Amino acid sequence: METTTATVGQVSPVRQPFFSGMSHVSLPCRDIEESKIFYANVMGGELVHETQGFVEFRIEDIILGLSEQPQGWTDPEAEYPHYAFYISGPNFELMKSWLDSYGVPNYPYRRGDTALIYFRDPSGNLFELYCDTGYEGLLSLPLAPRRGGPPIDFRGLNYNWNSKGALDVDKTLQKPKFTAFAHASIFCRDLEQAKRFFTKVIGGELIHDVDGFAEVRVAGIIIGITERSGRPTGRDAEYPHYAFFIEPEDFLPMVAWLRQNGVTTSEPWTRDGIKGLLYFRDPAGNLFEMYCPKLKEADAFVRGAKQGGSYTIDFAGLNYQWNG
Numbered sequence: 252m253e254t255t256t257a258t259v260g261q262v263s264p265v266r267q268p269f270f271s272g273m274s275h276v277s278l279p280c281r282d283i284e285e286s287k288i289f290y291a292n293v294m295g296g297e298l299v300h301e302t303q304g305f306v307e308f309r310i311e312d313i314i315l316g317l318s319e320q321p322q323g324w325t326d327p328e329a330e331y332p333h334y335a336f337y338i339s340g341p342n343f344e345l346m347k348s349w350l351d352s353y354g355v356p357n358y359p360y361r362r363g364d365t366a367l368i369y370f371r372d373p374s375g376n377l378f379e380l381y382c383d384t385g386y387e388g389l390l391s392l393p394l395a396p397r398r399g400g401p402p403i404d405f406r407g408l409n410y411n412w413n414s415k416g417a418l419d420v421d422k423t424l425q426k427p428k429f430t431a432f433a434h435a436s437i438f439c440r441d442l443e444q445a446k447r448f449f450t451k452v453i454g455g456e457l458i459h460d461v462d463g464f465a466e467v468r469v470a471g472i473i474i475g476i477t478e479r480s481g482r483p484t485g486r487d488a489e490y491p492h493y494a495f496f497i498e499p500e501d502f503l504p505m506v507a508w509l510r511q512n513g514v515t516t517s518e519p520w521t522r523d524g525i526k527g528l529l530y531f532r533d534p535a536g537n538l539f540e541m542y543c544p545k546l547k548e549a550d551a552f553v554r555g556a557k558q559g560g561s562y563t564i565d566f567a568g569l570n571y572q573w574n575g
């Protein structure tokens with residue numbers, strides 16, 4: 252396979268390239284200083300990277316990025332997009348008290364044997380905790396709306412965050428811990444089209460498909476797709492976006508593969524000549540990124556304007572009509 256040249260047009264994949272893991276999810280926020288306090292204290296994140304207007308927290312096996320943007324978080328009444336972590340039974344109980352003590356509105360409920368909690372970050376980004384075993388209080392929780400329970404008041408989960416109050420929360424409370432990142436569930440305009448896109452182009456495995464909601468497993472994580480309440484990444488916005496890792500030998504073949512499949516992509520670009528980066532959207536406009544930490548071809552890629560190069564990403568220009 253011709254991967255030694257940086258000229259994408261010359262690469263013709265002999266097999267479908269695949270993403271190798273989930274790198275990060277980057278979310279918009281209203282106020283980065285307030286968000287930093289929330290993600291460190293309430294979410295238990297470790298601050299691993301900070302530049303002007305952008306921070307990254309490691310939470311278990313995923314990096315959550317945060318950048319100030321005037322809008323783009325989950326709509327006040329919407330369920331999508333949301334981001335879920337697995338949590339154990341004992342930690343589920345701790346997390347309920349933890350959120351209460353930080354003044355974060357939350358809604359615990361159950362679906363079958365699974366206990367769940369919805370809550371938002373201070374900007375409105377919606378999170379879910381997913382506990383499929385070991386929560387003793389399971390039967391005391393209300394049923395999910397589609398299992399006969401009351402509707403969830405997503406608007407009521409919005410709040411004005413008082414980060415000063417957060418700093419004098421009871422220090423004797425035991426800190427809960429998440430287990431791992433579970434899923435990102437995103438809004439699409441056309442579920443049948445989204446299913447085709449995430450299976451045929453992205454290479455995901457369809458593992459759940461019922462009642463206006465589908466799940467695909469991609470690179471070890473689950474992406475939920477639905478036409479229910481929500482919106483995709485804004486037309487010209489950079490956040491939220493979802494980033495996959497890719498192995499060096501799959502990077503250029505994936506660029507070619509996406510383009511052959513009618514996906515508009517950014518140029519393959521780099522910040523430092525070492526890391527390879529690419530942005531693209533799904534047919535609904537949700538923004539994705541692929542990231543290779545060390546790619547020899549990256550030396551020849553265009554450099555980002557913020558890094559002294561000439562390349563600025565035209566996020567609006569990444570929208571397209573998909574005919575697949």
Ligand SMILES: [Fe+2]
Pocket residue numbers: 333335379434436475
């Ligand atoms: Fe979910």
Ligand SMILES: [Fe+2]
Pocket residue numbers: 275277316492494540
């Ligand atoms: Fe990113």
